[in-house]
Amino acid sequence: MFRQASRLLSRSVAVASSKSVTSRAFSTELPSTLDSTFVEAWKKVAPNMDPPQTPSSFMKPRPSTPSSIPTKLTVNFVLPYASELSGKEVDMVIIPASTGQMGVLPGHVPTIAELKPGIMSVHEGTDVKKYFVSSGFAFLHANSVADIIAIEAVPLEQIDPSQVQKGLAEFTQKLASATTDLEKAEAQIGVEVHSAINAALSG
Known part of the structure; x- marks a missing residue:
């Protein structure tokens, strides 16, 4: 029985491998x-x-993929309630991906990256605009277009360091006194977000 099953399985695999796969x-x-x-x-x-x-x-x-790498990266940066950048041509974007800081230049390989709390910087010549993003996704296309969707984003210069320190202390205290899993999860998120903001401001 096992020999027959193995022969049938190998035959089906051979048939499947012989079929052409269309992209x-x-x-x-x-x-x-x-x-x-x-x-x-x-x-x-x-x-x-x-x-x-x-x-x-x-x-x-989307426009077709150009034959040569463009000199600029086109960025669309949107939030659920606003559009921060629309069709903005820049030199580079650095995003806080879940795997680490990711620099995106024109001609970047197509990628979908999950964002973690951290700093996203938009580089245009000598001008650098920094945002703190809470979470989201970045969709990098083959035609040098980057679609970045964040849940929350705030320009770094609008953040008050004293309020960040205050929030970090409050959530740290809540985490220490939490008694339920929900309270612990909410406090842990607060600690992680405020710690990321604090690190961004001090860095």
């Missing part, structure tokens, strides 16, 4: 029109209703 296009390269098969199926079920719009219908396709 799937990135979502930003997909056409914005609805799939014709879906539209036809929809009309059969609900002929009196227009087909629903999908997210791709509202997306503008």
